[in-house]
Amino acid sequence: MKELPRVSVAIITYQHENYVQECLESIVNQQGLFELEIMIFDDHSQDGTLEQVRLFLQRTQLPARWSVELYPSETNLGMVKNLERIVRTCAEKENEFATIIDGDDYWFSPFRVQKHIDFLRGNPQYPFSFNAFLRYSEEEARWSMYQDQSDYPLDFLPAQKLAENNLIGNIGCSFFRAKELAQVPSGLFELFCGDWMLHLVVARGRDIGFIHEPLSVYRINANGIWTGKEDKKKKEILTGAIHDFDRLTQGEYHVGLTRFLAKNGLDEMSTEKEKVDLCIVDDVFPHPGSAFRMEEFLAYIHEFESVKIICTGVSLGVLGKESMRQVYRRFVKKKPDAVEKVVINCGSMENVEAELAYFCFLGNVYVHLAQLEKNGTPFVFELYPGGRFARKSPESDAMLKLVTSSPCFQKVITTQPATTRYLLDNHFCKEEQIEEIFGVVTPEVVLQPYELPKKHYGFEKERLDLVFAAFRYTPHGEDKGYDLFIEVAKRLRRGHENVYFHVVGGFDESVLDVSELEGRIFFYGKQQGEWFDYFYQDKDAILSPNVPDVLAPGAFDGFPTASCTEAALREVAILATDPLQMNEGRFVQGEEIDILPHEAELWTEKVEYYLQNPAKLRDLAKGSARAVRRIYSVEKQIRPRVALLQQELERARSKRKELTKRLQQFSKLKNVQYKVLGRDGTYEKELQKGSFVTREDFVIRLSLPQENEPFKELQFILAEGMGMILRDVSVTLDGQSLPVSLHNGIECEDTFYFPLSTPQVICTLPKFPTGMKGEVVLNGTLIAQETDVSGIAWELKQAVQRETAMCKLYLSENRKYSEANVVTAACKRLSYKCYLVSIPLQEEMTKAVKFVRFDPVEGMRIKCRLLCAQCDEEAMKLKRTNGTGIGSKKNFEVTDPWYEFELPKALPKRIFIVFEMEEY
Incomplete structure (x- = not known):
């Protein structure tokens, strides 16, 4: 009989009296073909941690050939030295695998160990693997996913990427080949190090395997060794440790660590951007359904020394139902050399300093025009038919005027004679600014x-x-x-x-x-x-x-x-x-x-x-x-484009000072008129008029009247006769945040879309105590404004297409549900099977609501497992469902699956649901 794989499980305990039994239970409940050697490394806990361990072991029958051993410490070693003895002990045991977990965390899946064994044995190139995890905030009683993991598309993580962003995030989700731990240098434990640096040392520059399924839980509590520290203190410790670690590893991860410091504002390099020759921003690349983009952009990666392609994914819905992550995973399997040059799910060039930018289609360059001008980045774009370009269209003409009148505009590539004629006949640009290359790039x-x-x-x-x-x-x-x-x-x-x-x-x-x-x-x-x-x-x-x-x-x-x-x-x-x-x-x-x-x-x-x-x-x-x-040959299509971009890149470098001067003098931005009304339900009073400038951040400031008028709300009328797209809108009263209680736009993530001709934002005012100054400030970024609001509606449609799916939440006082009281929300994919729904509710909709019915999908037979269902911070009680099964696992033979919950309190503000789902 073949010998079963043996796994060292090291548990780090310190003051974990209230949690360690849950941790141990999740370990002994593991199922599969393996043997466990469980080791508990207690760092001189002064509470009842060890007593809880002993009580658990007394009442627990372990499988044959499983073992448990205590490693108490007579003094408090501290996090680093306790980790050192764990690493050394796991290496000495010479088992095939080793995994480490904090005593206040636990494993979410009973198959976690088996899944990692199967994954590493099937992928011998990886020194260790890690899985996605759920985070539970003890203070807030709130569940969440680690968003950086949720957005990451690949089944492996390059070590340099880990240095740039601690994507693993928690030692409890790692699973090592035990022999790799024997290679950890002793110098590591002379630093202030944690799981991030241990992972980097074990990786030794190699790729790390990633299991996207959430298999473990990371508990955030104020008593945690790291999470309990103040943010300022954390930054000081982490900055010093990173510099020490960089020296220890002799600069092996210097590039990634530098980017980590810059992105997190931890030292003087916090404003540093990645410098590239050519930056391409696109809305569907690297989807294979757009073959001309694939051929063209891969040619630029080959021809230019320094290239970065930013993939927004906003138009993927046109080409199918795949998410950007699925598209990217397929792409890098075929083109692994392009991984470092392609960034997905990124909506801007904020972290890139480019000598030249390039775009396909009018819509792509228009969306990023404000940032190009803010950064002083010259650009070239390719004007294919479609992509928001159309002849004789007021919307398209307005965008073309803005794009071609920008000081950053250098050249446009046209692919059809009708396009060239239209640009010249309508004086959008000069003939020398047009390069006509008939046709389309063909693989x-x-x-x-x-x-x-x-x-x-x-x-x-x-x-x-x-x-x-x-x-x-x-x-x-x-x-x-x-x-x-x-x-x-x-x-x-x-x-x-x-x-x-x-x-x-x-x-x-x-x-x-x-x-x-x-x-x-x-x-x-x-x-x-x-x-x-x-x-x-x-x-x-x-x-x-x-x-x-x-x-x-x-x-x-x-x-x-x-x-x-x-x-x-x-x-x-x-x-x-x-x-x-x-x-x-x-x-x-x-x-x-x-x-x-x-x-x-x-x-x-x-x-x-x-x-x-x-x-x-x-x-x-x-x-x-x-x-x-x-x-459509390479000589007729690719070569002219490469030559043009090389020429424009050189021109951009030579004309940089001239461009900076032109941008400083650029004054073609228009003012947008606004007014602010104070209202109390029976009358309203105009408090302020003014204007702000388009295509950049704007601020509206006013002082509330001091004659104690009983205003209950403020109404900002942001424009007359135009639609808008606003991002990062916030309102404060004397520096304190005011909730946006109502608006006539549509909210998607951090963006408001106003496909109406008079955008309005309404804020509820608190009771006005004495001593308040009454200074109100509205901040925001105006992404676009158009008199033809169809463009705003188009942008909204693209934004909605970025979401995985749409679901519904029915509200009721008496369990009678109707379309008259329903909220539709985006259902976001967190991992392979895991989804998140976070639904804000308005007070007028929920005054008499006692029950809600949640419909995850329509028209599908599914298997579903509820992981979390909350109303604000409190759990919702499941009353009934049209699925069958035990506990939280339900099978839905019907094509309109639903769950009914009882709300724990009146006037809920947000419903939060995490669930796993798969089709039959």
């Missing part, structure tokens, strides 16, 4: 000759297969010409038995009536990548009858669309419209493309011509492939 791998055996109509097969491929942005796809495609299909179906139709993208049988085409039309949904290699193997032509100005005034697609070029590379003939006359002879008409007017009769006649002349269609398909490989 070099797909430009290679098509290797799969191709089946052409009239040669290898007798049926004609026609394709329509596009994303659906309008109800019936009119902007992409889907309605014309279906009309042509119906006409061909009536006269020909050998024509079949294939639709790729967000279309199905419900978009238009296709009953007449039953058995002849097939829908494939959204697809990407290698799938098309096999799909196009037996397809003959792609029909792309696009129409401009349908999606929005001035909206248009590139010519030909990416779907067309993707098909052409697999020897599929392109049939397309060109109403804006963008071809300009690049594709040879009749030999490499067939350009047609937007008329169903003419398209039908053209397809019937090819039905009678299959050789002509095959030649057109080969010509389409030949033209795309010529026009």
